[in-house]
Amino acid sequence: MEHHFWSTVLDLCGKTTTVVGSHLMGEAGQSFTEQKSDGSLVTVADRWADQELRRGIAAIFPDHGLLSEEGAHHFPETDWCWIIDPIDGTTNFSHGLPIWCIALGLLYRGMPVFGYVAVPPLHQVFHGFYQAPGHGDGAYLNQQPIQCQPGVPSHQAFFSLCARSISLLKRPFPCKIRMLGSASYNFLTVAAGYTLGAVERTPMIWDIAPAWPIVHGAGAHWASLESLDKLDPLSVKNVPDIFPLKFGESYGDRSYHTLVSASSELAAIFLPYIRDSVTQ
CATH class of the missing domain: 3.40.190.80 (D-Maltodextrin-Binding Protein; domain 2)
Incomplete structure (x- = not known):
């Protein structure tokens, strides 16, 4: 897999989540809320963000499949497939609580190999690779490498x-x-x-x-x-x-x-x- 492919993936995720995140920041705590059949909440902003993310992905990778919380739920017969959550933490979002995410995952032949999670209210952007074709493993927060920190359970952890x-x-x-x-x-x-x-x-x-x-x-x-x-x-x-x-x-x-x-x-x-x- 060429380096250009992953640069394009990162560029797409960065640009789309920046635009979507900026809009959502103005909607947090104000967007009209509905209850879905499973009891979870959905807002007008969820549906708008879902459409914008799907439109952005389709414009750059028209041959990739798409599965999203607010859209198609059947896994498509494509080597590459995006799975997106336009607002992860909708209840927080609907109440104006600033912990919610825009989450995108890219799967290759059914396995997640790339993840991108933007947290606009906290000015945080996570991304990572795992067993991705043509790219080494790693995880990053605001472009800086991160690693988990094993420790001893205590009331300070x-x-x-x-x-x-x-x-x-x-x-x-x-x-x-x-x-x-x-x-x-x-x-x-x-x-x-x-x-x-x-x-x-x-x-x-x-x-x-x-x-x-x-x-x-x-x-x-x-x-x-x-x-x-x-x-x-x-x-x-x-x-x-x-x-x-x-x-x-x-x-x-x-x-x-x-x-x-x-x-x-x-x-x-x-x-x-x-x-x-x-x-x-």
Whole structure:
């Protein structure tokens, strides 16, 4: 894969998310909100951003497939496919809380190889490569390399969880807890070294695909927790069963219980707490 291809990919992501992000910053806390059939929120701004991102990608890569939260959910029969989430953290966005993202993932033959997540309110841009054709692995925040920071769980270290995982708190947890309201950003806190771990109970494919290459590029550990009762904490899988995605299948109604940790050793420490919270 030529270097020019990846330069074009980065340029496309940078330009489109800058334009979309600038518009969304003016809409945050003001955009009209609706409730979708699954109970999640969607705003007029979500739909506008989805159209703008899809239009920008199609103009540069017309032969690439596209799958998005607000658009098509069936994985297309193309070698290259973009998976986008126009606003990850819509509830935060709709209330004006400044933790929401514009997330794009690029898959090659069903595997996420490039991720780009812009966080306009925080002036942060994450991107990363993992097993991408013609490009080395790595993760970056505002163009600077980042790596996860394995450490020892303590009340001076953070663990981030989603609202559906608060049952973890039924017994003392070995880290301080943070709850951020954006699945992508939740995962990326581990990649950036802010947290030792993060769990999401029901992330969708558009939450996972953009963060996957960045998290792996930063050296973090990713575990699919679909069968918690069968998992051995010392042999947590590092590759979830969902990849590679399969041509023609719909991914719009599937969620994937996920734990991201700064190391496999930390995953082994955190997993029993998560298992207990699910089985209680």
